[in-house]
Amino acid sequence: MIDKVGGQPDGVYRRCGCKDPATGRRWGSRCPRLADPDHGTWYFAVQATDPRGHRIRLRRGGYDSPAAAQAARNAVADHDLHERFGEVATVRDWLYSWLADIEGTVRPTTWQAYRSHVVEYLSPGIGRIPLQELTTGEIQHLFDGLGKRVNRYADPLAPATLQRIRATLRRSLNIAVREQVLRWNPVLGLVLPGGRRSRPTVWSRNRVDAWRLDGWRPVVGVWTVDQLAGFLDGVEDDPLYGLWHLAALTGLRRGELLGLKWIDVDLDSRELTVCRQRTEITGQIIDSLPKTDAGVRTIALDRDTSQALECHRLSDWSSPAADGFVFCWPDGRPLRPDWLTHRFAELLKQLKLPPIRLHDLRHGAATLALSAGADVRVVQEMLGHTNYAFTADTYVSVLSAQSRAAVDGAAEAVRAKRARPHRAITNTVHDRGGRLGG
Template sequence: MKGSVYQRGKSWTYRFRAAERDAATGEFVWINKGGFATEKEAWKACRDAMHEADQGRVVKPSTRTVAQFLNEWLTAVEPSLDATTWRNWSDYARWYVVPHIGSERLQQLNEPALLRLYAKLLAEGRVKRDNDTVMYQYWSKRLAEGVEPTPRQVSEACNTSIHAARSAVRRYRSGITPKQISLGLAPKTVRNIHAFLHRALVDAVAWKYLIDNPASHVKPPKQPRTRRQVWDSTQIQRFLGHVRQDRFAALFLLELTTGIRRGQVCGLKWDAVDLDAGKITLHNNRVVVGGQARDKAGGKTRNADRTISIDRTTTTVLRDWRQLQEAERAFYQTDYHPGDYVFTYQDGRPVHPQSIRQRFDRLAAAAGLPRITFHDLRHSYATGALRAGVSPKVVSERIGHANVGFFLETYAHVLDNDDREAAEQAASFLLGDAWNSDAEPQQG
């Protein structure tokens, strides 16, 4: 088997004939791939491809495009993925990949093409309209004219759903204004797109559509390390005091004393709560897929499903909440929504995770507290637990991190602050007064 390379424009292409004939046509299969920056790179890829062909892994030439492959692949893998992951990957393909490289032939997709895609997405990849800013601009303009528009007027003027407009007007009234959004995607989003493409192209190789995976040879954009903003104990106490009469005060308390994920607190059911033992078992999730809330069994990581203890205060509050819920169940009788969820509306309907997030935003703003996300309550709990002296391993296990190493990396800033106190305590115990200037030297 012999190969050759040749230059096409500014890039190089290799070509060779497979050793065996195609069983269907009886003709030899010619294999080629281009887009290499140098002749040396093309020769290396050619040798690797010929080695693969020798092993029987022959990739037939095809005009299949990236868009055609992704459509085929998403259909094939849907049964094996959870709904949230599949919807995210489908959105990545539709919004960010197909519009830019969908028309390119799959077998001509190479590393430079992927790097160009990532650069473009970082610079100007945002395609979804910033409805929040559009609604706020209309609302604030009408307010300056002396008339506050109704949610219905906001919805019609800005071409949004009435539900989005109602939530927006509530936010604006409480002082929450939209954050400025850049034209480009966040590095984390582009990294997620890279992970999606890498996973898809792994299967393209396995299906013998490609000789190798170009996503394996490029690095996604570096994600800058940022420290999550959290509330300290004083701010947490202020928030809980402010929401004490809110319907979902028990939900916020449970979140702040366990750090469990939003989907877990919204999907929690009473059969997973043992108030006598002071424990909850985390397994069920309530997630959002395409704007709709749905139940999902199993957690985000292998450590997500677990049983954890809850403190006495939280246990007492949950007992009181359950009594209120039982009274509502008796009032609604057969009209009470089935499901046995811990946190529900008056008629038993389970809470929507997005509604809880929006409710938290309004309550936090009304309490005059620094703006953080609902997910940051999880970080607030972990940070507070570490400052209280709880072992990092225990905190990591309680909040369900995949491994303690990742946890230590995430909360290194908290541990660094505690390191100073640890240094002083250890030295004081070990040295005593032995190194004081007034102390007499010890005789040998």
């Protein structure tokens, strides 16, 4: 039987994330807007037993209704931590339990990334340690070792990868702190090497020579216009030519390309709308919304890309239905994202082009647009970036070249209007030389 307190089940309450403008602190359950029944979310608090037999108070939230919060509270009360993990909970126990708890509450791709970090790095490294004995030193030792590991290209794990693994561990242990299983989060004392974001590097002639000589390659490679044209010429007879052309000119992500339906494409108006992406999670193809609100966007198409899509629509590698997918197998099965990546790599080997990743076509599309004079905000919207500064910072080398071109153009315009610009410049140089040379 459920006890009622204030008309709600015992141990269940509502709160929000609003802040007091005077203090900057969260109102919590004291927010005046909680008089609105649609404001805030539901939480529960319950006494449970930790792995060492001590009674602790657990708090969890984010539920849509008091009934949902009460159901979750009952589940925790029925299966306390001692029963859940056995005599001593290890870090591995906690991480896998945390993954099970959050599955379905975060984006499938986010959950898959968390699981990958747990399976590949965290569980093998610190999984055997009792959760309540985990220290910052042991975590530091793990990450120092990860910093020396190499990926499939024989390159060390990037600082950004280490940061993401740390974020996964930090988030999981934050829950342990919130539920009073841990007193504090030992990840907070972890020190990682700083790393700069890898910016696009154009495959110039000397870089191509270095690649052919000893296999050197940039982290993020971008083709020149000639190299991109050579790629499109080389894949013109490929059944997925429309996809390669679309990716190269618009910068759509892999999942966005595979999630595109014909109802999202208006070839008469030469535009398409990105509103879903297809990803593969544990062997299953899943359709979901783009990662951010900015990812839902409408993109203008040039005439060549529109014609490429029009031709593709008549091919076997496209669904004939109005609500069918633009790119799929001839029998209608979805293309797997990893297969598309491997297919792209095979084509590059056949064409003997400088290597880039499939995702680097996205960087190439942005670089091409900026070099052609497109405004940064236009490119930001085309790529679906949330932040203007992120787009400008990522393509700073292209923008620098644009700035130099703009300065030279302005100077040329002024020079053209002067009566005798060359004589004036020459005299100035001679005057300076005379003064400096004595």
